[in-house]
Amino acid sequence: MNFNSKKLLIILLFLIFLSGFLFYNLNFSQNNLLRVYFLDVGQGDAILIQTPQNQDILIDGGPGKNVINELDKHMTFWNQDIELMILTHPHADHVDGLVEVLKRYEVDQILGFDIDYDSSTYLKWQKLIEEKEIPYNQTLLGDKFILSENLYLEILYPFEDITGQSFEDVNDASIISRLCYFKHCFLFTGDASKEVERKLINNNLAVESEVLKIGHHGSKYSSDIDFINKVNPDYAIIQCGQENRFNHPHSETIKILSDYPPSGDPPLAEDIKILRNDIDGEIVCKGLEEGIKCSRTSKK
Secondary structure: OOHHHHHHHHHHHHHHHHHHHHHHHHHOOOOEEEEEEEEOOOOOOOEEEEEOEEEEEEEOOOOOOOOHHHHHHOOOOOOEOOOEOOOOOOOOOHHHHHHHHHOOOOEOEEEEEEOOOOHHHHHHHHHHHHHHHOOEOOOOOOOOOEOOOOOEEEEEEEEOOOOOOOOOOOHHHOEEEEEEEEEEEEEEEOOOHHHHHHHHHHHHHHHHHEEEHHHHOOOOOOOOOOHHHHHHOHHHHHHEOOOOOOOOOHHHHHHHHHHOOOOOOOOOOOOOOEEHHHHHOOOEEEEEOOOOEEEEOOOO
C-alpha cells in the first residue's frame, strides 16, 4: 500500500468514526432523556436503563444469549461498559444472559444476593464476578442510588439481609426496585409473588409508579388487585416469550389489568395500557420532566 492509499484509508476511517460519533450523540445522548428498554429476550426478564448522563444499567439478562443481540442494538462498539448490573433472583430466565454479559462487557458494579440456590449457571455467574474482581454488593430496603440530580434508584425489597438463606420459592427473594426521574417512576418487581406485594403495601412503602413491570411474566401468582391499585400505573409491561410453555401471561392477570380502574364515581384512575414482549416485541419507555411515554419499537 503506497503513501496516498494509506492517507486515504486514514481519512476514510476518521470519517466513519466521526459519522458514528455524531449519530450516537444525536440519537442516544440527549441530555434530558431517560430511556428504559424492556428487551425482547424470550421467556425471561431483561431491562436496559440508559440515563441522560449515558449510564447503562442492566436488570436481569433473560435466558440464553439473546440479551447480547438486544444490547448490541443500543450500545455502540466504543461503549462496552455497563455501570450497574442487578440480578433480581437466580432463576435461569433471569441470570443466564448475565453470564454472557459478563464475558462480553465491562461491568463496574453489581447488586444481588448470595442465597442458597443450587444452579450451575448461578455459580458460574458468581465465579465470573470473583475472577473479574467486580464490586458485588448485597442490597436491601433503604438503599438509594443517586444517578443524577433528578434521577435515583431505590430498593424496596428485600427488607433484610438474606445472604445464605434458602427459599421454598426463590421468586420471593426477588429484588424490587423503583426508578424515579423527577416525579415519574418505574417499578421493577422481578418475579415477586402476591405475598411479597402485600408486604410492600402493609409496610406503607411508596410504590406509586407510572410504569409497572408486571411480576413473574404475568403469572397468576403475582399482580394482586390491591397492589395494582396502590401502584396505579399508566403502563403495565409484561416480559414473556411467544407461545411459552407456562402460558404466560395468565388470563387472570390480563383481566385484572384490563378491568382497571376499579369502579367508582368518578373513576379512580385511567385505563392501564398493557404492553407485552410476546406481542409487541421490544418495548421502550422515554422519560422527561413532563412524564413518561411507552411504546413498542417493532412488531413481532
